[in-house]
Amino acid sequence: MKPRHYPTGKRPTDVYLFATCLVDLFVPQAGLDAVKLLEREGITVHFPRSQSCCGQPAWSSGNPRQAQEVARAQFGLFDQPWPVIVPSGSCAGMMRHHWPALFEEDPEAAAKATELSERIYELTEFLVRVLKIDLGALGAATASTGESIVLHTSCGARREMGTREHGVEAVDALPGVTRVEHERESECCGFGGTFSLKHPDISGAMVADKLASAVATGCDRLVTADCGCMLNIGHAAEHQGAQLAVEHMASFLWRRTGGDKA
Template sequence: MIERQYPTVRPAHAYLFGTCLVDLFVPQAGLDAVRLLEREGLTVHFPRAQSCCGQPAYSSGNPEQAREVARAQLDLFREPWPVVVPSGSCAGMMRHHWPTLFEHDSAAQEKARALAERVYELGEFLLHVLKVQYADECAEGLAQERVVLHTSCAARREMGTRAHGVELVDALPGVMRIEHERESECCGFGGTFALKHPDISGAMVQDKLASACATGCDRLVSADCGCLLNIGHAAAKQGAPLPVEHLASFLWRRTGGKVDDAGESA
């Protein structure tokens, strides 16, 4: 992964690319991502016509379908504002693979490259562009928490998302991050992999779940909703004591963001 250069001037505006999984299954993560950005003084814009990043089709060997998904969104983020993505794997798809999808279409490739340069994973953006300081923002009255992190394989390789999560979580007062033996292993989700190879996927998530639970942690935190859903549903099915939470919601809650009686951020 090539080290990127970050803006030296704080932006006043940003786009949010919500991802299809956030939109359909974990909308609270998207709302909390917006709240984190707005608290830093940004105006957040959400183009309503956005959809999927195209990764499921791309990783399944269907570049034409992925290309059409990406093409439909190239003109949605017209202003030169950062595009913040609450998913390392989706951010990696947009930043590293969208330009290659259009290698035979120079006009579209130029748009894809320009857009890719503005794509940031949420944790990366908070740390390196906004330079947030959470050490003094712990919410009063919160109990101490012991957490384990999970980073999707693509996010770890392409966007360095694990490093962002580690730095953000380690800065939070009252939070202890615990590493476990299988932290670097895949959870078995892998987009369409879980559908094509359910038995293998199921065995992989059981290994991940057992390793995380063995630490005695209070919850698992991840910046990738696919993995979060996979691990969380496996834990619920087994009755395992492992609540899961998206990094955006965890950061919002632990730094003073309001949470309603149902446990949702407000």
């Protein structure tokens, strides 16, 4: 992960939301909660309706030309110099680190990809490093209701966006929340996008190990900033009858800062 220098001075007044395919199709509440977290900070959230995919499935399947087509279609949608907030560490990593590499042989497109990539932020990263929101004060509303959680960070988000570091910072600032580390926290959940389709038996074994490790802590829920991992672990928990709630970081932060009572 290359070092990042965060903007100082006046807060942004406008941002774009890149919701990701999985938020759009399967977990819309996570996207809505991301918007509410940002709007509560006085920020206007813009959502270009023609946005689609970050191109990661094509890229990770060895189809760079298809990934180029998908990425190129997004360039004109985020034309204002505003931050682009992504409620997924893995999608944010694709857009920030791999989009410029996709167009190495096309200088004009590479310039557009690079400019846009510098404005990409994973949601939790943006909240704690750019907005520097006071989660301790906001969390006072629900401090009397304690719960213990484990974090799960997708592999790409951990390596490319530092999402675990940002997640730990956010969770540890919340009163009434106890973060528990478990033995297999750093391991892949087995989703891996198309990996779970190509190697379902291996994927199933991986998520079973991950789930067992989380459950063994006795925690109340697992929190993650990536919808693919969330769906994979959540479905495994449901299938096995495990007593483990699974929640997206956006919804978790909104709930723990009293948003659902606003």
